[in-house]
Amino acid sequence: MSSNIFIFDTTLRDGTQGEGISLSADDKLKIAKKLDQLGVHYIEGGNPGSNGKDIEFFQRVKSLNLNAKLTAFGSTRRKNSVAEHDANLLKIVESGVPAATLVGKAWDFHVHIALQTSLEENLAMIQESFAFLKRNSMEAMYDAEHFFDGYKNNPEYALAALKAAKDGGADWLVLCDTNGGTMPNEIAEIVKRVKAELDMPIGIHTHNDCELAVANTLAAVGAGATQVQGTINGYGERCGNANLCSIIPNLQLKMNYDVLPADQLSMLTNTARYISEIANVHMPVGQPYVGNAAFAHKGGIHVSAIMKDSKTYEHIVPELVGNKQRVLVSELAGQSNIISKAAVLGLNVNTNNEKTKQIMDHIKQLEHEGYQFEAADASLELLLRKAFGDWKPAFQVESYKVNTERKQEHIVSEAVVKINIDGQQIYTVAEGNGPVNALDTALRKALAQQYPDIEHVYLTDYKVRVIDETDATAAKVRVLVESTGKQNSWNTVGLSGNVIDASWAAIVDSFHYALLSLQKVNVETPNQASQAQDYVGLTNI
Template sequence: MAKKSIEILDTTLRDGSQAATISFTLRDKIKIALLLDELGVDYIEGGWPGSNPKDYEFFREIKNYHLKHSKIAAFGSTRRKDLRPENDPSLSSILEADVKVAVLFGKTWTLHVKEILRTTLEDNLSIIADSIQFLRDHGLEVIFDAEHFYQGFKEDPDYAIRVVNTAGEAGARVVALADTNGGTLPHEVLEITRRVAENTRVKLGVHMHNDSGTAVANSLMGVVGGARHVQGTINGIGERTGNADLIQIIPSLVLKMGYRVLKNEDGLKKLKQVSSTLYELAGLHPNPFQPYVGDNAFTHKAGVHADAVMKNTRAYEHIDPSLLGNQRKVVISELSGTSNLVNYLEKLGIKVEKKEEKLKKALKAIKEMEARGYSFDLAPESAMLVAFKEMGIYEKFFDVQYWKVINENGLALAVVKVNSRVEAAEGTGPVHAVDVALRRCLSKDFPEIERVKLTDYRVVLPGEVKNTESVVRVTIEFNDGERSWRTEGVSTSVIEASIMALVDGLDYYLQLNKKLKPLVAKE
């Protein structure tokens, strides 16, 4: 039996761009549209061509690209009450956009008809019918967004259903029921959508906002109620608290509810990439806790969880993360068990029994360091150095015997003594100066150290840690062109904490490159 299909209309470029603080350039909009096409959504709502020059330019520019999967749709409103369709600027702008699909919104709630449009209920039905028929007569496919539908249905269900049927009879291919103010809850969406489906023949869709924190659930309940078309945005960006997040809706429809969604068969595996790119273009930090694609969505911290997942991933994972382009992580922390360490060591090709006494000693040392302010879930490689030492597989390649930093009057100067070799260096800041001086000492014996670059530097003030002074935690990320790793330092001095993280980072690289390289390569 063939799977039923659900259409996806992405409105990131229109409704999503209405989010506060977000402003896409024309180039951004083109890049997002191409990304959505590659994902395989059915419709890309490109914007409202009658509202601003940028959206108008988008529709001209996108014609220079060949889309494989998606149709471009232009958004607009029904005609003004005192204008004929052919004289209405909003409808004319849709025609000028030269698209094959129009998304038209109109009033469903009697409050809006009477107090916002200030017209009669019958005249509103004529406005909707005229507008849809006008676009249909010009050869466009029309999707009608029934604005404030659920609010309207609660006050006057008969009129709300008349709006849906009027739009369908006028030629709308889909009527999307919109929870425009985001105030409807999932059980209400299910009941109302089901009642509408029983009283109309038109294909139904849903368009949910997240003001009650239920936009994703509402969208899924709309489908259960009979909708076969879902609108939303990537990462749920949009007005106020946002729209329904397609990144969550799509895998739920496919993997949980058994629907055929996305025209690209490999689209699911692109979800994390699409989500990450959209965050970047929107100037937002990715949400690490976002379901399905967040960096922490399949991250296991507690020792019990890590142990169970290593035995059977289904124990604490509802799906395989690779289906979405994501990956499983087991982090090291004060909540860890030996399984967490075993997982990291095995990735380095080091086989060890979970009950190994040396492993238990390493875990104890790591937990003691976390009690002093370390956070090894952020910098697991510093924890690995502890494990290497406790297990007797660590080799000391260098010894930092002395360091001093001068940072005053715009001068950052560092002097270090490593393996009896003294070097001085000036930098753009104290950390940079120490880094340069360390490398000068080490590069003579370890020229490969020049491949290591610092890619991120973060300072956190964890506050009072037990009965000690307030400390500072510095996390540094490194990359050698093939892999990335993070190490940490904790001290009452930000300079000292930085040097500790720097030394750990370079030390870890040498351990892997000199001592453990054969094991890692074999792995």
Template sequence: MVIELYDTTLRDGTQGEHINLSVQDKLLIAERLDEFGVDFIEGGWPSSNPKDEEFFLKAKKLNLRHARMAAFGSTARSLDNIEGDLNLLGLVRSETPVITIFGKTWKAHSVKSLGISDDENAELIHRSVRFLVEAGREVFFDAEHFFDGWKDNAAFAERMIASAVDGGASRVVLCDTNGGSLPHEIAEIVKRVRQLVAVPVGIHAHNDGDLAVANSVEAVRAGATQVQGTMNGIGERCGNANLVSIIPNLMLKLGEEFSHVKDLKALTSMSKFVFEILNLPSDTKAPFVGKSAFAHKGGIHVSAVMKESSLYEHIDPALVGNRQRVLVSELAGQSNIRYKAKELGIPLPEDNALFRNLVNHVKKLEHQGYQFDGAEASFELILRRELGEFTPYFEVLESKVVIQNGQDVKPVDQAVLKVAVGEEFEMTVSDGDGPVNALDKALRKALVAFYPEIRTIKLIDYKVRVLEEKQGTSAKVRVLIETSDGQTTWGTVGVSTNIIEASLQALKDSLNYYLFNNQSKAAEQASTSETLNG
């Protein structure tokens, strides 16, 4: 049985506390979800806020290979104005091939929240779905509070999903909205619904009882063929069903298949990437992908796993892109680095001494606080420098940042840089909107005469994370920068106790990465042209 993977990280996930994504963040995650093999990406609720409307506008330009974009919304507000309902019209304007709408399937909500009769609620669902289907969209119906509603009044809940199917819904997704159902309840109800409707059934679970993953797995075992959830389980209250755990459980334990997820080796990096874009620390204890998921500390366990890892590990960690760790003598992450290098198209040497030095260098940087998920450009530069393929295009010899403000003083953020390019030196001064913007402008100003192509790139996102909160203002910070040339986007990272220094590191990597790739492409094109002409 092939399971559909429906990701709602960009919509339901953003309702979680401390979760905030910019439009650019959402675009980056959408591309990564598509690359991983997700079937449907729920991008947001276009009628609820300008950010989601902007996202859907820009998402049309994404070159998605597998995933189909879905917009989310509700049934119409009133039976009197289906065709003029702003929510439904906003969903149509999003121009996504799939639209997911939710409707009330718990009688208590229909009566108390909407204040309408059973007949009116059924008609509202039917006509809302029909309106969207007639607009040329495939419609999924999220049966909100379905499990609580079914346990309260099964006849009502069943009638509402039947109305959605009659209206043209191609999927009925059963939602455990309050997250309080138990696995055996989920299984029994899913089996019942599959007997009632002729369309595929999905599951949308929340984690208030810490059972969202188990409930989703049980739903699949009972016949559900679409699983909805979020990466890392982010979401409102206790979160949504965690796809990072659901996917390997279904594939590795139950032998289920997904349409486009064939290789789970990217799962760990996918999880870390999303955490990094969210500007949140990775969950070290996360099953399958956490740093501690396959960590062993001393004694009998270490002795046993060194002889036979399956004695204390439920799967081979390499299957999900993770690795075994022995805490008393941590193992080098050689396989991870080889995998990442292969992904970037960088052949690594078989020379054990050279490769060991490379691994140790990366491990040392990670110990200092560097993290390269979401900053692959910095990681690539490190690999190429260690392999002798890359030399920085410039060097910042001196830097000074002036921050001036006061009651009777005009606020000024100014950066002064002395930059060397080969044997030539350039001294520049630039004002900016904040010290990092001033640094960015000063660095570009110094380099543009040597590398005019950098005019085409711009910084599009900037994040700072404090790494050692207990150290207070003396703590290390990690700065993550996203840069774009209008066609591609790349991330770089810097770490320091000085936020300005960390920012400068990331900025330098960003420009060096662009120059390296730009000149490599030019050399490749010249070589190809020479071959053709010769």
């Protein structure tokens, strides 16, 4: 089966209605540019008359010269009014975009309760609003709100709402499962009936309240819908919208629809992670296709099998969506994990190597004590390189100390660090807003004398986990640190009964890895350098 499916991205509109998501005009412009590079066909920018951010966005987005069709969002005219005088519709036309989506009621219950008007007036609102857009030469899409609930309650009226939009000149009839409560078999059956009743292009817009938004979207496409509306990472109100990061590869790689060119499909993972950074929302590690763990393997039997053929435990080649295979090393791992990991690093290791067994036992002991290497690939790489004699540390730590005191209304931390580089002792002092920031600054200051590129390394995330809460304040703590450089990001781990010491261990590993990375290939991942500019060091820890 091969036919064109049009991707309508509403991250900048419906996605921003998700709890905890707030995008500035600058954020929205960055995301619009990224979505355009991915190759989506429509980008819904928001409501050009609703708030200052959206107004600014529509003014500035013109300079981006997007290939995607920029779309404005609004609603049908107000009841008992005239479309030509409706402020919302006028703002849409004045925005200068080529396309618009209007939401209108398709459920008689909503017409009576929410709009508090007659069924006839609602149909007139729909038809006249679309006629107004078409008189202004815009591509027009009707988001039939609550369509599936409306159809199940009163199919004749739900279809009448679609016919009113068609009579007004709408180019697309988009069927919305606004409450997210419809089942896939219902979606498929109703879409087929609509297709049989109306000779019009059909779109689908689903919500994830039953965790079926992706399944419902695929069911609608199978029944004849050719426009898919959704958001990156499934952002949206309540439980979210249909997740385009799952829908796009499912349509293209599993159902053989033409969606995106292969080179743009391979940008999907980078796009998902970039937008999650802009939105300041951490992606679930197990998110299908684009998550960090989507192609991660931990069990020794699994790793042994994928070393023979990755198809044994991977349903697609990860690179098709821009992701990559990861082998995790933990207390559950076997020698296959170590061998696979070492092979990626270019180390010559095999099952007959006694050192392999020793390092495996050592890792298991460290994880038993509280370390966690599956979330700290950089610390693991340093451990393996050191064990197999492939790494000489760029510096040695001789000592450190940190002092925190309150000066009037301010808390100031001071760190003293003494390191050795090739026999040269370097002693530095630095202040910070917190003890970890002070240590990070002091170590960076010492290393910069010999390695100036270290200034491009940023501490971007910091997590503390108490290993055994029953030990109260005497418990060991595990610190995970995420750092970012010009070319990549990496994670390191530290463990101690002292949170400062655990933090210091993770920071030292981070800088060791950064200096190791500087010796590697100097080719930047697309957009990674520009992303690094958006990171801000955690200066209050």
